[in-house]
Structure formats: C-alpha cells, structure tokens
Amino acid sequence: MEETGRLQGKVALITGASRGIGRALALAFAREGAQLSLWGRSMRGLNSVVREIGKKRSTRQGVTDAPKLWRRSAGSRDILPLSVDVSKERNVNRGVERVLNHFQKVDILVNNAGFAAFKSVLETPVEDWDRMMAVNLRGAFLSTKAVLPSMLKRRKGDIVLMASIAGREGFPEWSGYCASKFGLVGFAKSLAKEVRRKGVRVITVCPGAVDTSLWKDHPNPPDPREMLKPEEVAETVLNLLTFSQIAVIDEVVITPRKGIL
Numbered sequence: 345m346e347e348t349g350r351l352q353g354k355v356a357l358i359t360g361a362s363r364g365i366g367r368a369l370a371l372a373f374a375r376e377g378a379q380l381s382l383w384g385r386s387m388r389g390l391n392s393v394v395r396e397i398g399k400k401r402s403t404r405q406g407v408t409d410a411p412k413l414w415r416r417s418a419g420s421r422d423i424l425p426l427s428v429d430v431s432k433e434r435n436v437n438r439g440v441e442r443v444l445n446h447f448q449k450v451d452i453l454v455n456n457a458g459f460a461a462f463k464s465v466l467e468t469p470v471e472d473w474d475r476m477m478a479v480n481l482r483g484a485f486l487s488t489k490a491v492l493p494s495m496l497k498r499r500k501g502d503i504v505l506m507a508s509i510a511g512r513e514g515f516p517e518w519s520g521y522c523a524s525k526f527g528l529v530g531f532a533k534s535l536a537k538e539v540r541r542k543g544v545r546v547i548t549v550c551p552g553a554v555d556t557s558l559w560k561d562h563p564n565p566p567d568p569r570e571m572l573k574p575e576e577v578a579e580t581v582l583n584l585l586t587f588s589q590i591a592v593i594d595e596v597v598i599t600p601r602k603g604i605l
C-alpha cells in the first residue's frame with residue numbers, strides 16, 4: 345500500500361496494539377504519517393511493532409541497516425509504546441497523562457484491546473466472564489473517559505470502537521463475548537449522541553472473523569482462508585477516519601466474503 349500522508353500531523357492512541365488488528369492499525373497509521381501511542385500489557389509485543397515500523401520507515405528511505413537506524417532513533421518522539429492494562433483505571437489515567445504530556449493532544453483514540461473466551465454459559469468460568477467485561481467494555485469506557493476531556497476542549501477528535509458482529513448477533517458458546525460487545529455497541533451509540541455536536545466523531549467497527557490470535561483457544565475456529573486479514577480491518581478504519589472530515593459513517597460491518605462469520 346502506498347503511503348499518502350493521510351494522517352500527517354495526527355496523534356493516534358491505539359489500545360491492544362501489540363498484535364493482531366492493533367498491530368495492523370499501528371503499521372497503517374504510521375505509514376500515513378501519524379504519531380502514535382501504542383498500548384498493550386506486554387512491552388515485548390509493543391516494542392516489536394515499534395521495531396517493525398522503524399524497519400519499514402528505513403526501508404522506505406532506502407536505508408538497509410534498519411535495526412541500527414532504529415536504535416539511533418530510539419526515544420524518537422513519534423511513537424510512544426506504553427504498558428497499560430485498559431481494565432485498570434489508574435493505569436489508564438496515568439497512560440493518557442503521559443500521552444498528553446508527550447504529544448499535547450490525541451486526535452484519534454482506537455479502543456481495540458480485546459479478549460475472548462469461547463465456552464457455553466455453564467462452562468464459562470466467572471473469571472473469564474469478568475475479564476471479557478473488564479477488557480472489552482470497561483477498558484473502552486475508561487480509555488474514552490480519560491481522553492475525552494482533551495478532545496472536547498479542542499472540539500475535535502475521533503473515537504473508534506472495535507466491536508464485532510458478536511455485538512449485533514448472538515452465537516452459541518460466545519455469551520460473555522457477545523454480552524461485552526453488545527454492551528460496547530450500546531456504549532458507542534450513547535457516546536455518539538453525547539458528543540456529536542461537540543466536534544467528536546464516534547465510529548463503531550463490527551468485523552466478522554479476523555485471522556488473529558484471538559481464536560487461539562477456540563475449539564473449532566473458521567478456516568483462516570475464510571477469515572479477514574487484520575490489514576483489511578485496519579484499512580477500513582483508516583478509510584472511515586479520512587474519507588471526510590465533515591461526514592460520519594458511524595457503524596460499519598465488515599465480514600469475509602466467503603466465510604460463515
């Protein structure tokens with residue numbers, strides 16, 4: 345994909361950026377010139393995404409010893425990876441404080457961090473249920489609550505919520521995940537109406553099955569050839585954010601053409 349600088353001058357905070365869809369979002373946003381804060385619990389995963397971005401930038405600039413170049417630019421002001429557990433209020437508030445100190449603003453917040461456990465209602469451990477609510481729903485609420493004041497002050501900003509088709513339909517063995525994503529869709533719809541006239545856009549993305557590690561413990565995952573690629577979701581988000589600064593497409597469903605989900 346050619347870089348066109350569609351996010352030049354923008355600061356984006358992406359949660360769950362250490363792998364999967366979040367990683368693809370980070371690469372696509374960086375390609376388009378955004379400054380980034382990448383969140384996840386594992387610094388290892390985040391640093392590997394940062395290195396990947398550095399490598400791609402260097403290759404683009406025709407530099408072959410990319411890792412060396414990246415070491416030189418370590419501490420670069422363009423990317424701020426932070427270990428933040430989105431389910432923890434103090435963690436999130438401190439993280440946002442650091443992002444605002446570093447970049448002075450957040451133009452785009454992508455609430456992408458997520459966790460799924462696929463079991464029947466009877467087999468779902470309470471801990472799994474609580475974790476899905478804590479990461480998928482509470483995490484998006486906490487991150488939004490922490491970032492929103494700075495957006496409202498500037499009367500400017502985009503908030504993306506990574507929901508799912510599981511936020512629109514029920515599926516057997518997905519009750520906790522569906523409940524968290526239905527909750528997220530409800531949160532997004534209310535938030536959108538609260539901030540619509542205050543300069544903040546809210547965009548909900550509902551992907552079908554995407555080929556990521558979210559499926560690693562699923563007993564019977566779809567064929568990866570019949571799943572979306574994380575990059576397809578990332579490009580969709582990018583298009584939704586950049587196609588117009590005036591219009592809003594507030595909810596998008598994206599599913600694989602051939603797959604069942």
Ligand SMILES: NC(=O)c1ccc[n+]([C@@H]2O[C@H](COP(=O)([O-])OP(=O)(O)OC[C@H]3O[C@@H](n4cnc5c(N)ncnc54)[C@H](OP(=O)(O)O)[C@@H]3O)[C@@H](O)[C@H]2O)c1
Pocket residue numbers: 359360361362363364365366383384385386387389428429430431455456457458459460479480506507508509550551552553554555556557558559
């Ligand atoms: N894959 C699909 O089929 C699909 C379909 C529709 C929607 N989605 C949604 O898309 C989003 C991304 O999922 P994915 O498929 O890319 O899954 P993934 O590969 O499992 O990645 C999940 C990401 O969330 C982060 N995360 C998990 N718990 C966290 C926490 N407590 N605090 C901060 N970060 C946390 C993980 O990083 P750490 O482990 O380092 O914290 C990781 O970066 C999720 O919201 C998911 O529900 C996925």
